[in-house]
Structures are given as C-alpha cells and as structure tokens.
Amino acid sequence: MNEMVGKYQGRQFGNYRLLTLIGEGGSSEVYLGKHLYLGTEAAIKILDTRLKDNEFAQFSNEARTLINLHHPNIVGILEFGMEAGIPFIVMSYAPYGSLGQRHPAGTRLPLSIVVSYVKSIAAALQYAHKKNLIHRDIKPDNLLIGSENEILLSDFGIAVVAHNTHSLRTQDAIGTVTYMAPEQLRKKARPASDQYALGVVIYEWLCGEPPFDGSPIEIAMQHLNxxxxxxxxxxxxVIPAVERVVLKALAKEPHQRFTSVQEFAEALEQASQAKRESVRETPQRGRRRAEVPSSQLRKNLLSSPSKAALLMLLLLVVLGAVAGNSLLSFVKHQPIPTPRPTSSVHASLGVTPTAPDVSSNGASAGWTMFGLDAQHTEDNTLEHTLNQTNIPTLQTAWTSYTGYNLHPPVVANGVLYITSSQNVASPDGNAYPVSTLYALDSQTSKVLWKKSNLPVQAGGRSLYDDSTSDIYTVAVANGVVYAAAVSGMLDALNARTGAQIWSIRLTDAVSDTYQNAAPIVVNGTLYLHTINGNVYAVDARSGTVRWSTHVDVPTNPRNGGASIPAEANGVVYVGGSQYLYAFEVRNGAMLWRGMVNSWDPFTPVVAQGIVYAAADTGNVFAFNATGCDAAICSPLWNSSFGLPKSTGALGQIDYPPSVANGVLYLGTVADPVFGGGYLFAVNARTGATLWNASIDKTGVAGEGGFYASPVVANGVVYVIGQDGQFYTFRAAGCGSVTCKPFWMANFRNNFGPGYSITVLDSSVYLATPGALYALRLP
Structure with a gap:
C-alpha cells in the first residue's frame, strides 16, 4: 500500500516540519507537522492560494483575531504565516475524530448525551459571540473530540482567505446547506444563525434525520419557507418541552429564537429534566433526510418571499457563492466528510485523507459514479444551462477515438474517466481485446493518463475464456479513482496522475465480461458486489475490507452476475437475481429483503424513500426503503407497463431506471415478442404510466431500444438507443400518452451495447462503441 505524498511534504512552514499528508479539502492540504525545537505535533493547513502583500496584511489581521480565541471547547490556532506567498495555519491536534464519526448519519442519541454535548458547544459559541464572531458552519463533523474526550468546536479559521479566492465550486454549498439558517442563506448571518444550525444538529441527533431533505436548492427553499x-x-x-425548545431554535426569524445560544442550551437542559427518555443509541433505518413531495416543492418555489431570494439561492447552490465578507464564512468543499483513522488524521479539519484532488477548471465536482451518485438516480439537479430551447443547437466540441467504450463516462473535477477496448496483437499471433482506463481532460479530450492490464498465460493466451483483459469500472471521490477490475483487483489511483495508492485482490472477480459491477464510495467506504454474490465494504483510505456478506446468484446468468450497490441513509441495497437486499452499512447485517424475479442481478435505485428494482424479465418493483415489519417485504407496487413477458432471449430491461421529481423513467430493450424498445415515464409513487415513447429505427425484431439508463437534467430526458440514435424528451411529457422527442441526432458507430450518456456542466458526453463525443452549445 502506498502512502499519500503531498507536494509540500518534508518542507518547513514556520517552526514546523511537514511529516505526512493527512488530509485534503477543496482548497487546501493538511499535514501532520512536528515542531523543530519542541518536538510537539500539530496540524498544518496549507491554503491553495498565493497572497500579495496587501492580502497577507488582511490575512494577518483576521488570523490574529482567531489566534486570540482561548476556550476549553475551541480548537486552538497556534501559529500562522506565509512561505513563498503561500499562507498556512497551525492548529492543535484533536486525536479522537469528530462527533460525526462517533455517531454516523442516522444514529439516534439519548437525550442525556445530547444535552451534555450541547452544553460544551453552546459554551464555545457564546464565548465567540461575545467577541462578535459567528461560526457559520455548525455541524457534527466540525464538533471534535479532544484528548480528554472534551468536545471541541473547530473550523473557525479555515476560510481566512476564502473570500479572496475563486476556488469555491458547486459542491461547496452542498456540504452545509442542511444546517444553514434562513438569514444565512440570504447572506445576513448573525449569532442566532449558529443557534439555528445547532438546533438542526440536535433535531438530527434526537430523531436520526435533519428536518429538511432533498437537493441543495430544495433544502434551501424549505429552510426559507x-x-x-x-x-x-x-x-x-420525545418530551413535549424538549420539542418546544428545539422548534423555537428553528424559528424562521432570528428574533423568534432564544436571545442567546447559552439560553437555548439552558432551556434544553431544563426541559430534559421533565422526564427522562429511555432511548438507546441505534441506527435510524428511515430516511436520512426529510422528504418533500414534488407538488409541495413546486408550491414552495412559486411562493418564495421574493425573486431576489430565489436568485440568490440559485447562486448559492450552483455557483457556490456563499463566502461572505467575514473571516468565518467558511463553506466546505466536500459534501460528505470521509471517516478516517484517528491515529493519523487531524480530526479538527473536516477534510478527507485521500490523494490530492484533481485540478479544477471551474467545473463542479462531477458525475462521480455510475448513475451519478450512490443512489443511481441519474438526476443531475445542478445542470441549469442546457434546456429545451438550446439543446437543438448542440455541436460536437471534440471526438475521442479511444476504442470500444464499455461503460458510461464518469466525470469529476474536469477529468473524464472511461474504459475502452481495442484489439492488440499478442505473442501467439492472435489479436486480443485489451481494455484501458483513460483519464481525459473533459474540455479538450487530451489523455492525462491511462491504465491497462492484460494478464496472459504462456504463449500469450489470455487468462479468461473470452480472451479479454481487465475491464475497469470506476468511482471517483476526494481526488482518488477507485477502479474495480474483472480479475478481482481493486485499485485506488491518484486522480491527477493515475499513480497507485493501494491495491487489493478480492477473493473473486468483480464481474464477468459483459456487465461490470462498479463500486460506489460513501463516507469513506467502497461498496461493491461481485460475480459470485459477495458484497464487500472496503475502507477507501487503506483498502482494508471492513465486512463482507453474500447474496443469491443466478443459476444461468445471461448478461452478468453482479450489480452496482446503492446506499442511502445508512443502508446498502444490493440486487441479487431473486431478491433485493438491504444491509446495515456499519457491519453488513441484513435488515430485510424483497422478492424480485430476475434472471440477472439488477442495480437498485433509491429516491424519496423508495427503492426501485428493475428486473430484466420486464417488471419494476418499488419497495419502502425502510423495509417492513418482516424479514421479507412485499413491494409497494410492481408493474410491467403493459408489455408482454419477455421470451428470455433478451431481457426487456437491462439497465436501471432514473428517478427525478417524482417520476421514474425507464428504457426497455428490444425483444422478438414486441420489437423495438420503449421509454416510459411512470409515477414513482404509484407505478402508473404517465407517458411513453416507442423507439425502433432498425426495423429488425430484437434490435433497437435502450442499453443505457435515461439521464434527467433541467426538465429534459436524454436517451440513446443501441442503434446510435440520440433522443431528448420533455421530462414533463407532451400532454399525450404517447410522446415524441423534441430533438434527435444520429451517432451510430456500431450496433449493440456501448452507448451511454453523461450530462454535466453544460456538456453532453456520448459514449458509443467506436467513439466518445462531447457536445456543447456554440
């Protein structure tokens, strides 16, 4: 296993020698440092910017304010300075992690524990407020555990120069919007904003989920309205008096809350004495975030207090423009902090201990996993440029002929990752397909690095009966590419260089030739499902297997023997061939399973409290994501949408659906029974068909239809058929049961699988069996 190596490792900053890179945020690197003369350890944060003399003066003035914060519940700043124009901050080292790590998302805490935490947090905040300082980023991951198990408030000084730089990106707003007060969303933060955020944290600790759920813009609108x-x-x-105290702290107007955060803490403690609850610390298997029906959301959007507020929120979420004029207006780059070993990571930083992040060209963090995210919704809520009016003007920005593209592109921080296959001559005189993982500049298609692996026997014969090399499927998180290979290898690669960070071999292959099971990365853990039914949870930092379990396997797999897991609210969902499984993320314990009749394993999709299982036999099953009161659960609904049952020669559904705004979009493939494929738009709650489109341009039974999931972005559904026809539909339909695309184009290079779509940052990336295209507006 290779250790992370930072670009400043071994250098001296101030009185500290930088020993080891222990973490990284959106605009900084964090090192474990040792004092040159005292031998003491500290965490040194190197900010990713260079300051001019006048900027350093402002940096110094603000840092002096922070260095004078002395409170037993605040992480101390020991030193600051600038080396060759690079500013740095030295902070005390908190060795035992954060409360976010101690109590993972979805955990309910006893009231007595919550009260004890709040007393320490409120004391620190009250001290800061008296000095006219506002924290602005109260959340469990910024509440640390010191060497004496004391609670420490961190991240007061992380954004010393944030408002002087242009490094904030789209996801900067996502990490903290869950805890933001309405007035902070309007850029009018005040001490009561910290009280509101603490109220959200308490609400989450008590019931296992924060008060509002949805995309960043949805959460922001709910905070406001x-x-x-x-x-x-x-x-x-819950004790009624405790509920009243918490809800008062969550009042929309600051003057309706407690007069101080200290008064809030005292009121909570007093209310807790009314009656003691017997609540054990248990994982809440419900939703991590509260759900809002799409109809209610639309009403909220239309009834916003002002157009100015709505425009501000769009800037907040889409542009990440939340850094205010104060030193303390910090916005975290990573939306979900990664758990990390407390022995080597500075717990007070709220950053991720991984290889360096790829350099950004201003793009959002990206389409980092197959299906967009760990829920596989294929719903890109951050795309606001491409729309029904300008899509017909899309032009090809570049074309890359890397080979036969085997999987949808994954795009993160301006780099596109894709696995392609090309025939290569071997020593035995035959040509074998060699698969290569490419990292391309998403703006220019320039190859940044590539990785190939062709295990062969003597004489050049492949180890595999189908004579193929390792086919990589990837997920990207925190500057690391996690590549799962057919051979059973799982590699962690530096996203910037492709250099190996660690590599492990699992006990079996990750998938077979035809359908690879990609990993997902959630909160520092990789989850993947392998061809013989094993499910693994792997530590993303070290490559250590945390737990493994097993699901049913198909007796006669047709298109593959593994699925891509999904994760939501502390539960991992895996599709077998007969059942949908729900496992506890912490230990792999099975929570429940649901009957699904499918030939091959399927990839689950999770949205708004429902898990969807699309069986290749032609049915879609919808299950309550929290399960039921039994070990085996029945679906909320299942439907074949009126299609005849597949003959088995070809599955009717080979790729998972997408879900957006309460609508499920599903593409079917061709079958000799009914000809070409269909696109269905279905009520995600009931399974009722809203509209459909019939697609069959080949004129051949068994050809046509879709071998890729639909993609939804900004009111548009993007689909591509296995004949290379690219279609765009209005997501809301056309007012009729049968709809037609409002635009289409032909990108046929070959017939069959290998076509897929990724929509990100005003670009459409089309993977075809012969080429990769980037489409952009003129």
Missing part, C-alpha cells in the same frame, strides 16, 4: 416536521411525529417518546 417550510416549518420543520414536529419531532413527535418522528420520535413519539
């Missing part, structure tokens, strides 16, 4: 759901509806045993 919607009252939180009463705690008693989620936690029936």
């Amino acid at each position: 919607d009252p939180p759901q009463p705690l008693r509806e989620k936690l029936p045993g």
